[in-house]
Each structure stands twice: as structure tokens, then as C-alpha cells.
Amino acid sequence: MTLILGRKIGMTQFFAEDGTVFGCTVLEAGPCTVMQVRTPERDGYHALQWGFEDVKESRANKPQRAQAATLSVAPKRFLREQRLAAAPEQAVGDVVKADAFAEGDLVDVTGTTKGRGFAGTIKRHGFARGPKTHGSMNYRRPGSIGCSAYPGRVFKGKRMSGHFGAKRHTTKNLQVVKVDAERGLLFVRGAVPGHRGSFVQIQTARTGVKKG
Amino acid sequence: MDLIDQLERELGKQDLPPVHPGDSVDVHYLIREGEKERIQVFSGTVISIQGRGIRRNLIVRRIVQGEGVERTFPMHSPRVQDVVITRRGDVRRAKLYYLRDREAEKVRRADLAAAEAAEAASSDDAE
Numbered sequence: 001m002t003l004i005l006g007r008k009i010g011m012t013q014f015f016a017e018d019g020t021v022f023g024c025t026v027l028e029a030g031p032c033t034v035m036q037v038r039t040p041e042r043d044g045y046h047a048l049q050w051g052f053e054d055v056k057e058s059r060a061n062k063p064q065r066a067q068a069a070t071l072s073v074a075p076k077r078f079l080r081e082q083r084l085a086a087a088p089e090q091a092v093g094d095v096v097k098a099d100a101f102a103e104g105d106l107v108d109v110t111g112t113t114k115g116r117g118f119a120g121t122i123k124r125h126g127f128a129r130g131p132k133t134h135g136s137m138n139y140r141r142p143g144s145i146g147c148s149a150y151p152g153r154v155f156k157g158k159r160m161s162g163h164f165g166a167k168r169h170t171t172k173n174l175q176v177v178k179v180d181a182e183r184g185l186l187f188v189r190g191a192v193p194g195h196r197g198s199f200v201q202i203q204t205a206r207t208g209v210k211k212g
Numbered sequence: 213m214d215l216i217d218q219l220e221r222e223l224g225k226q227d228l229p230p231v232h233p234g235d236s237v238d239v240h241y242l243i244r245e246g247e248k249e250r251i252q253v254f255s256g257t258v259i260s261i262q263g264r265g266i267r268r269n270l271i272v273r274r275i276v277q278g279e280g281v282e283r284t285f286p287m288h289s290p291r292v293q294d295v296v297i298t299r300r301g302d303v304r305r306a307k308l309y310y311l312r313d314r315e316a317e318k319v320r321r322a323d324l325a326a327a328e329a330a331e332a333a334s335s336d337d338a339e
Contacts, residue, residue: 010216013266014223019242019291026219185219 002100003082003203004029005052006186008111010196014177014187024177025192027109029098029202030184033073034090038081046084050096051076052199078199099181106205107186108172111194115166125159169193173205220265224288231270231287233258233308234301239272239285240294251293254283257301259308270295273311278322280315 006029014024030052038047053076057065060075068075071093090096101107121127121142130138142161146154171192178187192200231237238255256274259282263269268287273280285292 010214012216012220012223013286013288015266015286015288015290017290019289021286021289026216 001082001084001204002096003048003050003080003201004096004098004100005032005050005078005080006030006184006200006202007053008192008194008196008198008200009185011191014189016177022189023191024187024189025109025174027186027188027192027200027202028184029101029186031095031097033071033076034092034094035067035071035076035079037088037090037092039087046087047081048084048088048090049079049081051079053077080201082203097181098179098184098186101176101179101186101202101204103176103179105176106173106207107176107188107202108170108205109174109188109192109200109202110168110170111192111198111200113165113167113169113193114195116164118162119164120161121159124161124164127159173207217265220267224266228268228287229295229297231258231261231295231297232301233261233306234303235297236299236301237270237272238294238296238298239270239283239292240296241285242291242293254285255298256281256283257308257311259311261306273315275315280312 006027009026009028011023011025013021015021032050032052034048035051036049038045038049040046051073054074055077057075060068064075073093116123120140122129122140127142129140130136132139145158145160171190174188174190174192176186177189179185180187186202188202194200235258236255237258238253240251240253242249243252254272254274256272258270259273260271261268262271266288270285270287271282272285273282275281285295287295
């Protein structure tokens with residue numbers, strides 16, 4: 001189980017050797033440093049805290065500065081924990097780079113989806129729209145939301161308009177098609193949550209893989 | 213430069229022929245026939261170039277047995293082995309979609325002429 005923090009760079013096309021073409025996302029992956037090791041004695045669980053991307057000393061808050069100073073590394077912009085079942089092999093200060101993944105690996109990519117603001121039911125839940133013309137006044141309306149006397153209320157969880165996006169999402173089982181270790185880039189087949197430049201967590205695909 | 217642009221430049225083919233709309237080209241395309249692979253040449257006129265970077269596509273049009281045939285080729289695809297320019301075109305626009313109508317018109321006229329000729333021939337026989 002490898003976890004690496006990074007950034008979404010953008011999308012492009014990728015040609016397989018046999019000429020198949022597909023969309024792929026370019027991700028900046030690492031280098032990430034172990035900032036802290038959580039232990040059952042002190043914290044009640046096993047975990048590694050990873051940090052990605054240096055930030056200016058003056059930009060970090062005091063606790064972060066102090067933590068980074070003990071490791072003699074720059075404070076990090078993006079910190080995330082990786083929960084583990086047993087004590088980790090890595091120690092504080094260890095670094096993981098893009099070459100932790102190889103071509104053909106399956107990965108899960110977690111990020112924050114693009115925020116769409118207050119969205120209607122068509123964009124948010126994929127409802128169908130009404131007719132555009134012929135006197136229709138039901139172009140993008142949600143339609144009926146329930147019955148009258150019975151049940152006489154709107155069911156909980158009824159899909160309606162509201163805030164959409166800007167939410168944590170994981171895209172599972174994306175294939176790594178290319179690793180550029182020199183520049184720390186990963187090319188994965190398919191799309192990844194978030195806009196360009198947003199932070200992502202890349203980890204070995206969970207499906208079929210035992211916890212640990 | 214944008215990193216994506218730079219990556220596309222590196223991943224794509226390094227030496228693309230300088231094709232322009234209106235040029236007559238032979239596209240050497242690798243096709244699979246069962247187990248074997250061979251190169252098929254598709255020759256026609258470039259009526260459109262779309263996309264930039266690694267997504268660049270060529271639309272090539274030719275007339276096969278009186279029927280217009282268009283094929284789109286991703287220029288950076290490894291299946292497109294070569295694009296040979298046979299004749300330079302002299303055109304004043306980037307998209308030559310008007311050729312679709314023009315060629316259809318030409319075909320229709322040719323058919324009409326053939327039909328008239330056939331009719332004339334049959335009436336000659338009657339006399």
C-alpha cells in the first residue's frame with residue numbers, strides 16, 4: 001500500500017503502442033516526506049503523516065514550523081495521514097517519490113471535486129428537462145416532489161437543488177500508463193477529481209488488496 | 213511554457229510533415245488483417261486540420277467510385293506511419309467543407325449526363 005500526495009497538472013491524450021488513444025491525467029506526485037509517525041502508545045493508532053510541497057517559513061504557522069524544524073526540512077503545504085494496521089517500516093524524514101509506482105499499477109486518486117455552487121436538479125442529479133417550447137413552463141424544474149394526503153410530506157433524501165461539488169471524491173482503479181521519475185510525474189488513464197492545480201492523494205488501488 | 217504543452221511536444225512525433233488544408237496527401241496507415249499488419253495508403257485532399265499539440269487531427273477526403281469518403285487521422289498516432297504531400301494546395305480558407313457540396317454537384321452532373329446519353333442511345337435504337 002503506497003500513498004503519495006501530489007497535484008493535478010492537467011489532461012492530455014495518450015497513445016498506446018497499438019495505436020489505441022485515450023484521455024489521461026498528468027499528476028505531479030511527490031516528493032513526500034514522513035512528517036510524523038503516529039503510534040498506539042501516544043495517539044491510539046498506527047499512521048504515517050505525509051507532507052507535500054515546501055512552503056516558506058514565514059507562511060507556516062508556529063506548530064508547523066516547530067515540527068518541520070525538528071526534522072530540519074521546510075514546512076509543508078499539504079499534510080495527510082495514512083492509517084496503517086501495523087507499525088510502519090518508514091521513519092520520520094523518509095521520502096517517497098513518483099517512482100514508488102510502476103507502469104501498469106492500479107491506483108485510487110482522491111481529491112476535491114470542482115465546486116459548482118448552487119446547482120439545479122439537472123446538473124446535480126442528472127434529471128431530465130421539460131420541453132423547451134409549445135408553451136412549456138417546465139424547462140428546468142424538478143417536477144413533483146411527492147404526493148398530497150398520503151404521505152403528506154416530502155421523503156427524506158429527496159433529490160433537489162443545492163450545493164454541488166467541492167466535495168471529497170475518490171476515483172478508483174486508474175491505470176498508471178507512464179511514470180516520469182525525473183520530473184516526478186505520473187500519467188494515469190482517465191479523469192481525476194478536481195481542477196488543475198488541486199491537491200490529490202494517490203494510492204495503490206484498494207479493491208482486492210488487503211488492508212495494510 | 214505550460215507543462216502539458218511541453219509534455220505533448222515530447223510525447224508526440226518529432227518530425228511531422230508541414231501539411232496544410234488543400235494539400236493532396238498519401239497517408240500511410242497501419243491496418244491489421246487478422247494476425248498480419250500491413251500499410252494501407254489513403255490518398256486524398258486535406259479538408260481540415262483540427263486540434264493542437266498531440267490531439268492534432270487531419271481530415272482527408274477522396275472520391276471512391278463516385279462516393280465521397282472522408283477519414284480522420286490523429287497525426288500523432290503510431291498507426292499513421294507517414295503523411296506524404298503529393299501536391300501543394302492553393303486555398304484561401306482553413307476548412308474546405310465546401311468541397312463536399314461541390315463534389316456532390318459534380319457527381320450529380322456526371323450522372324445526369326450519363327443518363328441523358330443512355331436515353332439518347334435508346335431512342336436512336338428505336339428509329
